[in-house]
Amino acid sequence: MTFSTLGLAEPILRALADEGYSEPTPIQAAAIPDVLAGRDLIGIAQTGTGKTAAFALPILNRLTRTEGRPAPKSCRVLVLSPTRELSAQILDSFKSYGRHLRRSATLAIGGVPMGRQVRALQGGVDILVATPGRLMDLMKAGAVTLDWVEVLVLDEADRMLDMGFITDIRRIVGKLPKDRQTLFFSATMPAEIVRLTEEMLRNPARVSVTPPATTVERITQRVIHVDRAGKPALLAKLLGEEGVERAIVFTRTKHGADRVVKGLAAAGIAADAIHGNKSQGQRERALAGFRNGKVATLVATDIAARGIDVDGISHVVNYDLPNMPESYVHRIGRTARAGKDGIAVSLCSSDEVAFLRAIERAIRLEIPASGERVPERRVAPAEGERGRGERNQGPRRRNGGGQPQRAGGDERREQPRAAKGQRGRGKPQKAGRPDHRAPQGAHGGDDIGAIRFLGKPKRPNDAARA
Numbered sequence: 001m002t003f004s005t006l007g008l009a010e011p012i013l014r015a016l017a018d019e020g021y022s023e024p025t026p027i028q029a030a031a032i033p034d035v036l037a038g039r040d041l042i043g044i045a046q047t048g049t050g051k052t053a054a055f056a057l058p059i060l061n062r063l064t065r066t067e068g069r070p071a072p073k074s075c076r077v078l079v080l081s082p083t084r085e086l087s088a089q090i091l092d093s094f095k096s097y098g099r100h101l102r103r104s105a106t107l108a109i110g111g112v113p114m115g116r117q118v119r120a121l122q123g124g125v126d127i128l129v130a131t132p133g134r135l136m137d138l139m140k141a142g143a144v145t146l147d148w149v150e151v152l153v154l155d156e157a158d159r160m161l162d163m164g165f166i167t168d169i170r171r172i173v174g175k176l177p178k179d180r181q182t183l184f185f186s187a188t189m190p191a192e193i194v195r196l197t198e199e200m201l202r203n204p205a206r207v208s209v210t211p212p213a214t215t216v217e218r219i220t221q222r223v224i225h226v227d228r229a230g231k232p233a234l235l236a237k238l239l240g241e242e243g244v245e246r247a248i249v250f251t252r253t254k255h256g257a258d259r260v261v262k263g264l265a266a267a268g269i270a271a272d273a274i275h276g277n278k279s280q281g282q283r284e285r286a287l288a289g290f291r292n293g294k295v296a297t298l299v300a301t302d303i304a305a306r307g308i309d310v311d312g313i314s315h316v317v318n319y320d321l322p323n324m325p326e327s328y329v330h331r332i333g334r335t336a337r338a339g340k341d342g343i344a345v346s347l348c349s350s351d352e353v354a355f356l357r358a359i360e361r362a363i364r365l366e367i368p369a370s371g372e373r374v375p376e377r378r379v380a381p382a383e384g385e386r387g388r389g390e391r392n393q394g395p396r397r398r399n400g401g402g403q404p405q406r407a408g409g410d411e412r413r414e415q416p417r418a419a420k421g422q423r424g425r426g427k428p429q430k431a432g433r434p435d436h437r438a439p440q441g442a443h444g445g446d447d448i449g450a451i452r453f454l455g456k457p458k459r460p461n462d463a464a465r466a
Contacts (some may be wrong), residue, residue, distance in 0.1 A: 009064045011100035025050040026209040040204035043185040051185045052093045060098045070124030074148040079129040082159040084109040091129045110134045111280035118143040132168040146175040153183045188326045218336040221344045224370045228349040236267035245314040249299045250331050252320035257299045271297035318346040321355040325362030
């Protein structure tokens with residue numbers, strides 16, 4: 001199968017040819033025909049498989065048949081994404097694939113002044129890519145109306161659920177026309193998202209190219225058992241090894257990320273951090289330095305696991321094991337992209353063994369243990385027994401105003417929603433059920449607030465890659 005056999009318009013095929021793409025990935029080949037036919041759709045695929053192109057290409061094809069300008073303060077296509085950076089990458093893809101079309105698009109994200117976005121929406125746009133928090137702000141200000149939306153896309157819907165956007169999403173959907181096309185794309189499909197699709201979609205087609213919570217075959221995974229105090233020195237040693245070209249180190253908390261950066265600097269290793277306590281400008285500079293090779297190591301919290309799409313990441317290091325198995329899949333998915341191999345190393349302390357076991361059950365694979373260091377090997381508690389849990393290290397930390405911190409209107413929650421029975425602070429956890437209240441970080445995106453016309457190509461971040 002080729003893109004030309006899918007029935008896409010000639011200007012879109014020309015843009016794909018400019019990028020050197022002729023054959024769709026499995027998720028694109030399966031999803032595009034149903035989207036072109038106007039059906040609602042649920043698409044499940046691993047990160048890096050081309051999900052963005054799977055909805056961007058048929059949406060652009062639909063717009064080639066749309067005449068006239070959009071109504072003032074309106075949009076024809078609304079794409080919701082959980083984070084600033086992922087939103088910016090989605091807009092980049094629309095711009096790249098629509099470079100030969102005269103269609104307008106803009107970005108609405110937090111962390112930047114809203115005035116520029118208000119002005120961009122005054123004349124109406126064809127495509128609006130937004131984070132839920134900033135879109136709600138624009139709606140309250142009367143800067144945007146959703147009465148004319150023809151297509152709604154929810155990308156990484158499970159992550160939006162984890163970040164506490166479910167209420168905003170329901171409010172936004174309540175303002176949309178009932179006669180619309182709705183597309184869900186995600187790497188995982190938890191029960192809560194299944195219920196959400198039942199509320200919002202009509203007889204959807206379902207496309208799943210990989211089982212949920214599986215890992216990329218080209219990633220070599222290993223775990224090193226190490227006491228917590230030994231992690232800084234071991235991390236510095238790992239990053240100093242030959243073959244580490246570009247690495248992302250994941251921590252569970254924002255302050256933990258800053259501590260790791262300071263520790264690496266003391267060891268002579270240049271690194272930068274990206275998380276919710278960083279300003280938008282700091283986040284953009286950190287990511288730009290990582291992309292252009294000025295800094296070879298980026299330390300990030302979990303929100304970055306879904307949005308960072310940088311070529312040539314050779315290693316992912318889990319300095320802290322994630323407390324949700326799905327986060328592990330998204331973290332290590334930053335490497336082994338575009339057909340390349342990658343390495344994922346997890347540093348597991350004794351109080352994280354339950355997290356490791358939960359990850360192994362989710363991915364249906366026992367992660368090989370390295371003989372690098374085995375200081376205090378502990379057996380994970382059996383089912384029904386109590387084990388040591390990771391204490392909450394600050395998800396309820398207050399700022400100077402006495403309210404929970406909120407990053408720029410879109411990254412509202414920095415930790416996943418706790419499951420029932422797991423809301424007590426500091427309570428020990430059962431084996432295999434990690435502490436769902438442990439905080440996670442945030443991540444950002446490009447400062448693109450003004451209207452952009454799809455005519456200036458930029459290398460897309462989610463293309464038709466094998």
